[in-house]
Amino acid sequence: MAVTKRALIALALAAAAAVPAASAFAQEDWPSQPVKIIVPVAPGGTTDGIARLLQEPLSQRLGQPVVIENKPGSAGVVATDAVAKAPADGYTFGIVFTSHAANPAMMPSLPYDTEKDLVPVAFMWRSVxxxxxxxxxxxxxxxxxxxxxxxxxxxxxxxxxxxxxxxxxxxxxxxxxxxxxxxxxxxxxxxxxxxxxxxxxxxxxxxxxxxxxxxxxxxxxxxxxASPERSKMFPDVPTLTELGYPVSIGEFNVLVAPAGTDPAILQKFNAAVREAMASDKVMDQLNARDLVTQDYDLEEVQQFIAEETERMGKLVEDNDIRPQ
Amino acid sequence: MDLLHNFYSGIGIAFQPLNLFVCVAGVFFGTLIGALPGIGAIAAVSMLLPSTFYLEPVTALVMLAGVYYGAEYGGSIASILLNIPGTTSSAVVCLDGNPMARQGRAGVALLITAVASYTGGTIGIVLLMAGSPLLVALAQSFGPAEYFSFMLLGLAAAGMMGSGSPAKGLAMIVLGLLLGCIGADVNTAAPRFTFGLTHLYDGINVIVVAMGLFGITEVIFGMMAPGRSTEVPRVSLRSMVPTPEDRRRAVMPILRGSTIGSILGVLPGAGATLSTFMSYSLEKSLARDPSRFGKGAVEGIAGPESSNNAAAQTAFIPTLTLGIPGTATMALMLGAMMIHGIQPGPAMMTQHADIFWGLIASFWIGNAVLLVLNIPLIGIWVQMLRLPSLYLYPTVISLICMGVYSINFAVADILLVLLFGLLGCALRLLKCEPAPLLIAFVLGPMMEENFRRAMLMSRGDVATFVERPLSLAILAVTVAIAGGMLLVSLRRRRAAQ
Structure with a gap:
């Protein structure tokens, strides 16, 4: 028994010593295996379509295959929960919708904490x-x-x-x-x-x-x-803001990662996604569907989600938009 | 003849060697995948969707359409041979198809199914070409009130399907409606009967219910009666040929089924599902001897199968001409078109005329390929029944588990399918039929949704259901059916006394 205990302690010490080294190594080496994006809807539809289009240009930039995993259910909660509970090693990302910002206020029994368990990484697109x-x-x-x-x-x-x-x-x-x-x-x-x-x-x-x-x-x-600027598809149609109602909102797709993922990895992934979103193939499809991308860096996208969460939370509180 | 000219140019596109090849390949793989229990058209199309990204738009769509038909037909194979339906539509085909297989007439059943599919598909395509505007107009006269009335009619028809006691049939419908209540309410997003489980938030998937009630139950009962599945006689090409009696019985149901399917197929959401069992109920009520149904009546597979395939065709009408997918599979096809840069909608017939007509022509070729490909294969499919149960049942169980897992990649679905298997066993011991339960389970949530929407729009005035003429007419038919059923069961009771 004593031997086992000693061996265990040694192992624990070795592991403890190895952890920082491993993570430093991880960020330099990342990605060394396929990167997974969890899509919160079934195949087909805009969210899945754009994610699959992003696959090729993104994997070119990362030098590793990008795998799409469809996890539909509960308006995205099932997929987001899977991201929240995935290891924070930089190999699991997930797409969230506008409801991500409203869920903390709307759904009291979310299986994860939107702010503590997840970190926004990159902006994909917003609809009109x-x-x-x-x-x-x-x-x-x-x-x-x-x-x-x-x-x-x-x-x-x-x-x-x-x-x-x-x-x-x-x-x-x-x-x-x-x-x-x-x-x-x-x-x-x-x-x-x-x-x-x-x-x-x-x-x-x-x-x-x-x-x-x-x-x-x-x-x-x-x-x-309801968009901040006029639609490119319908440039003659006024926005609600122009008409005197400060309503600016769109259905967005933002990539998130488990909290605790190395910030250096997040930076790299953010840059790769922004480049991939700007590729011709993706831009063509975005324009065809009247979707707008925002070239947000890591800080900007995190600020965006924080602001949306606050705004949506207040809206839900004020109007009592809750499951009854 | 603009129409014929267009169709002719479409045939030219569909007959290009590559398109023809992918059509055959699509039908073949679709049939193969669809024949696996628990894996239906949705799974088959989504599995093969990424592989079409590198093809030309027309070629890609031709292939996916082939996969779609193949999978629809493949579902009937599993239903007839093993009594394992993957969808509500195949559950109806089970009712008489499986008894036929048990009587050693599996080959005949599969052949009639193939011919019925082909005929239904062809009639559907003719309507798709000639009658799109008319059918669209019909679909557009349906508001929430009409949908509700129509689904009520569907429930009444479901009550007619069972061959046992009406009280038990009613109990099954109520149980199905209750199970359908599980999940988030569409109007408020409030979770109902989820017991705090995130997994139940979207309700229980219909494939899980169907696979459990039919598939698992079948396997459990099959294991309790060993040896039965090996008693299948050798199927020669000759034994597949339907008798003149079979042929006579199949013709009219196929024509009636195709008509019902073609019309109902254009209704988003409910159409295809409703059409199969509406056709079944119609055949049963028209038959001189309704007691043959459920025991291997040819009409009971010919009608529903043709209506299912006709509906599969006309379901493309709202998808192609309005850009509105009626079913999950159609949504996938729409997604595929968008990825290939085609925006289905009012402008599709003018802007992408080549694709539109090429697609329609390949629909027809797909149906023909389905027929030609499957007749020689029927013999091979039937061999499946000759597998000793020692190998067959474990294989079926693992395929069911894989199929069910592939819906949402959730282990909870595997547990649920086993639970529904136990429920199915209990129901069979109590001599309750699971088909009405399944139909009520599918219709219930749609009915509630449309009822509440109709009430919202009429500002709470129930009279809206009788004030709208179409809704009133549908309700009148419903009352007539329900009254007829009541009368029949009263007369039966009096006769018994």
Missing amino acids: VSWSVPASSPIQTFDDLVAAAQEPGAVIYGTGGVGQASHFSAELFEQAAGVEMTHAPYRGAALATADAIAGQLPLLIVNTSTVGEHARAGTMRILAT
């Missing part, structure tokens, strides 16, 4: 959320909509689901304009769009990429977008 009505609607301009919304609950708006950026854009607008609308959440933006173009849903709030084709075909009319 648009407000549109069917072509047959009597509402012609955004002012018409504001007038209709004066009667509490009279305007019914559909989104892809509770807790998405489109939903928050409506909540932010209601707060700014002092009006109250009725939310009809759908299981995904596509089904909401189907009802809207059929004239069954009076107001549709989804990404421009989803409604764009119908706007061009003349079956839907986009009244405004």
Whole structure:
């Protein structure tokens, strides 16, 4: 027994001595094995599509294959939980949505701590959320909509689901304009769009990429977008901010890593992602889907997530957007 | 004849050697993957999606479409031979397909299924070419109120499917509805009956329920009755040929099934699922002797299978012309198109005419390949039943576990499928049929969602369901079916007394 104990102590000491050396070695050598990105949705769709496009340019820059692992479920919580509980060795990253910033306030029983267990690494893209009505609607301009919304609950708006950026854009607008609308959440933006173009849903709030084709075909009319700048796809459509309502929000995809990952690795990964996002192939797809990327460095993306978390938390508190 | 000209140019694109080759390859791999228990069209398409990134857009889509049909057909193979359905649609094919296999008529069942698939697919394609605008208009007249009424009709039809006691059928429907309540509520995101488990937040996956109730149960009962699976007679090409009686019985159900499937397929979400068992219920109610159903009635596989494939075709209508995917598989196909730089939508037929018509032509070629490829293979598929149960059952169990694990990569799903297996055993001992449970499980959440949405939009006025003419008409049919069932069971009771 004594031998075993001594051996154990020796082993522990050796391990303790080895740890700093190993981590210093790790950052210089990183990446020495494939890097995994956990995608929080099933294959297909924008998030998965862009992540898979990023695979090739990113692995070229890292010199190691990039593996995509789809882990759908619970609006991203399942995937984010997997990242939070992964070893902080720089080989596991995950994509989070806008709901990541709202979850701490919205979901009291999150299996991880958004701020303590995870660290934002790189910004991928942000969508343009648009407000549109069917072509047959009597509402012609955004002012018409504001007038209709004066009667509490009279305007019914559909989104892809509770807790998405489109939903928050409506909540932010209601707060700014002092009006109250009725939310009809759908299981995904596509089904909401189907009802809207059929004239069954009076107001549709989804990404421009989803409604764009119908706007061009003349079956839907986009009244405004919720983005900070005008949409590149629809440069004639005013933003809500221009119209006097300080609502600036989009559905974003940001890469996060387990907390405690070596900052030097995070720096390297951030730089590689930014370069890969700027590659022609990725930019073409971003433009085709009216998605905007932000060239944020590590500090900027961390500040961005911190600010969004605070803003979303306040919005959820003020409007009591909680599962009842 | 603009239409024919377009189709002709589409055929030219689809018949390019590379496209033809990937179409055949796609159908073959799709069938192979789909025949594995628990792995359906979604898994097959998503597995092969990355491999198409390096192909030309048309070629890639042709291949994925081939995989999609192949997998749909492959699902029927597992259902008929082993009574293991991967989807609600295949669960319906199980009802009569598996009894046929047990009677040594597996070859006939598979051949009829292949022909029914092909016919359904062809009719669906003709409608896709000629009637897209009309079908889109129909789909667009469906609002939340109509969807709710329609799903209620679906539930009434599900009640007709069972061959046992109506009370037990009703109990199964209620159990299915209750199981469907598990998961986050769409309107508020509030978790319901999740017991604090993150895994249950999205509800239980339908594949898990189907595999447990049918697949695991089948294996457990199969092991308790050893030797049965090895009693399959050798299948010669001749024994696959349906008798004139079989052929006569299959023709009308195939035509009716194709019509139902083509129309319902355009409804996003519910269409394809509803069409199979609507077709089954219709055939059962039209039959002179409904008691043959559930015991190997040819009509019971011919109708649903053709409607399933017709719906698989017309489901492309909202996807291609509106850019709105009705099912998870369609969403994947849409994703594939976007990756290849094609934006499906109102402009697709004009801007990407070559792709649109090439795709439609290859749909038809895919269906034909499916038929040609599978007839010689039926003999091989049936050999599966000759495997001694010592090897067959463990293989099936591991395939089920792998298939179920591949949905979400969650171990919890494997535990759940075993739990549902035990539930399936209990139900079988109690002589309760699991098919209505499965259908109610799928319809329940959609029904609730549409009911609440309809109420939101009518501002809480229940009258909306009868004020909208289409919804009223659907409700009237529902009441007629429910009344008819009540009458039949009362008469039966009186006859028994």
